Amino acid sequence: MSARRWLYLLHRWAGIALCLVMALWFVSGLVMLYVGYPKLTPAEQLRGLAPLPTQGCCVPLKQALQASGLHEPRQWRLASVAGQPRYFFGDGRKTLVAVDALTGQRISSVSEDEAVAAARHFAAGVDGQSLGPVQEDAWTHSRALDAYRPLHRVAVADAAHNWLYVSAVSGEVVRDASITERTWGWLGAWLHWLYIFRGGALGAWWTDIVIALSLAGCVLGLSGLTVGIWRWRFKGRYKSGSRSPYRAPLARWHHVLGLVGGLLALTWVLSGLLSLNPWRVFEAGGPKLDSRAYAGGLLQAQAGPSAEAVLATLAERGFAARTLEWRRVGGRQYVWAQSPAGGMLLDAQARPLQALDEAALVAAAAPMLPQARIQGREWLRSYDAYYYAREPHTMTGQRERPLPALRLVFDDAQAHWVVLDPASGALLQTSNSRQRLERWLFAFLHSFDLPQLLALRPLWDGWMLGFGLAGLALCLSGVWLGWRRLRMRHG
Template identity: 55%
Template sequence: MKRYFYLWHRWLGIGLCLLMALWFVSGLVMMYVGYPKLTPREHLAQLPALSAEDCCVPLAQVLAAADERQAPAAVRLTTVAGQPRYLLRYGQRVLAVDARSGQRLAGVDEQAARAAARQFAPGRGVSYQGLLDEDAWTHSRALDADRPLHRVELDDGTLLYVSSHSGEVVRDATASERSWNWLGAWLHWLYPLRGGTLDRWWGDIVIYLSLAATLMTLLGIVVGLLRWRFAKPYRSGARSPYRGLARWHHIGGLAFGALVLTWIFSGLMSMNPWRLFTTPTPLDMAAYQGAELRADAFPLPAQQAITRLREAGLNARELHWRLVGGRAYLQGVDASGATALLPADGDGTLLHGLTDAELLRAAQAIRPQERLQVERLNAYDFYYYARAEHSMLGHLERPLPVLRVRFDDPAQTWLHLDPRTGSVVGRLDAGQRTSRWLFALLHSWDWLPLLQNRPLWDGWMWLASLGGLLICLSGTLLGWRRLRRRPRPSPSRARPARSAGRRDTLYP
């Protein structure tokens, strides 16, 4: 049985060690440079303040122009290509309505894409590169509602991607980000397999490669322990029977093998294999709004809201129409992300947040007969915390304080509610909390004592990654030597005696 452990570890290692080494190198790059994305901070920074002059048509006219049977999930007023525009989201679709004329935009052409790029980067030269569905920097499913995308290049090499439906810049990718990403996220997530004939099998390929690498690492730990003399050393006096590169691989595997195993296994878990963390009955959030987003719920005109917000000291870059527990608000957001709420009934009261009681009434409507468990978070904890902006989910806002509301639904859902805006800033069900342990903790070491003391987190990640590289690169070289080895002599020939403690291969 032991021999099969050796053989499986050997041949899996020959096939996978180089790939694992690339995973470690690309992981180190991703610690500092993430996959390109447009963060909320970048989005707000390029917007001019909304003007109440010559703006805006009533919401009823906007919804009529959209000509949709159902109410939109979200409505906001922003500036696109220098013009005020309503953007309405219906599930995975985005519709745009001109805020001055009230006409629905049928599509976004090259000229509009150039104008959007000039608003994003005023004074810069732009070069239009065409319409595309997907490329190396736009694989994210978050962009599906905006496809196809116009690609525009700035004179400094930055690529901007403009939605063909809304006209907004929805992603930017600087030349520096793209250069590092060829060695970072693009390589780490095996994106060379995306966009071609293998695209439909990309997820399965990553899952089964990770599964094979997990098995290889586990077998390596078993083999390493079997070959280590804990009580009595070998005749050479060493605890390991190997020498040279094989000894480095053996000792490195014993020292860092458990960390490598957790990294590979947690990488597998990041793919949600076989939908292990998917909740079959997610919590129905429709009742939290308390009503559909209809025009009659918002009698306060947009231009009046803009004026009131400015008088109160908030120069709104965007307006959001929001319903919480059946009550309607217009939410203004300025360039820094600061917000304020105006009740849409037009009573003139400026709010800097909602009370806990208002939020709980809205949450209770989701499951009226249930007693909710509620706590107020004034500091981050294991399940609610912020990451660096460039990290995979670091662009998602994690404000404090928040209310955590726990439900007793089949999915055991937790909601995190932002008192400033009434929005749901986080939703965690039992599967997602399990993924928090098996992916985020084991893969990125999202542990507050480390995250809040970055030199410690960086040092730990570098040490562990270099240990993993030692194992993988030495395994790659040993595998290469094995493949170059001459065929063994015929079984009829006598095999030379082996001297204990003098072997330089990991396998019998």
């Protein structure tokens, strides 16, 4: 049997096995253009919190830290739960401890009634009903929530019919899922990311299953594109008068669609595969950038400023803070205060700052990669191909991308870049050359997310919908042809 014949058979039977999966990926991708996986964005979280009290708050940081029982936590926050101020300490990954900011007592756990009260307050007084605790469910598949688990689910009677997920560890609302997200999500993100395999008996193999199916989809697409080109007569025609050998209209349309959109379909599936960083292809060798070195040391209670001093300063300026976050940048300690209207940075003496200057940011960033030097500086005053914001419902929509921002370029072999926020002192983004390659091979090929293209809506929508529907038509025609082939064999 010739190599071409083997390829024809490979494409035929791979299509029979995979075309339905591919069709479901295209359907779910179209849904995800407008309805994403549930998340609680920073802006939504701020809107749900009560302003911190300007008087009678709070116990000293040193006392709260001692009550937490944690050794050198790297994240310190002050926010409210059900309208009452509460400190939160953790490592930003798997550890989180809450301390009552009025009494200085550590929160050992959050009861179901307390969770309902927290959700009701977050939803501006709307009634809520407990749906019971969960460790993880269809709408909370996220490692970012691990420190907050288990979670209480509370259904609130607001306009969006939200489910609010309340941490049983801290009492915070950490996720909301509207009825739109929960309904369309089954056909969108849950289906697209094959979450049917996540969280159950096959949970440990979820990543491997997605990689295997994506890789098989790439084989299907590449074989189909090759076969389609081989069988198309660029010179001359078949006896039927067509350039395609297929007489049946659906088979002919499948051939034509494959030639016209097969390359796009292949790159779309390939980019989805690369989103999982299979075999760590986007991990660069050599020295790693140490993001913790940017702080220049651990947070220290005696270094200030105290919550009381910060809130007093903010009250004088009419700033109703919803959260305070202690930060260390280049060995100096600050507090970043936030409200729905914006943010304010205060130094260790609780004095407001306009922004950190370029020299201070460069000095703080240099120790992140001590064996290299900073060879370039660029102020970003508008979005570019590597630093840009997406709509909240998208996969990266929760990432804050403020402007202006300072980009620093290191001269190491991996060509590291860092982006810093002068307004808050935050480390906004880090990348190396391979991660920037991933930006093109995954993000661009999967969603054509250049800021210039995103600004051309609804033309961008038309392109994405047209390309998605063409891919869906290609796959559905393959499903029908495969079903007909199976019926012929078993008829």
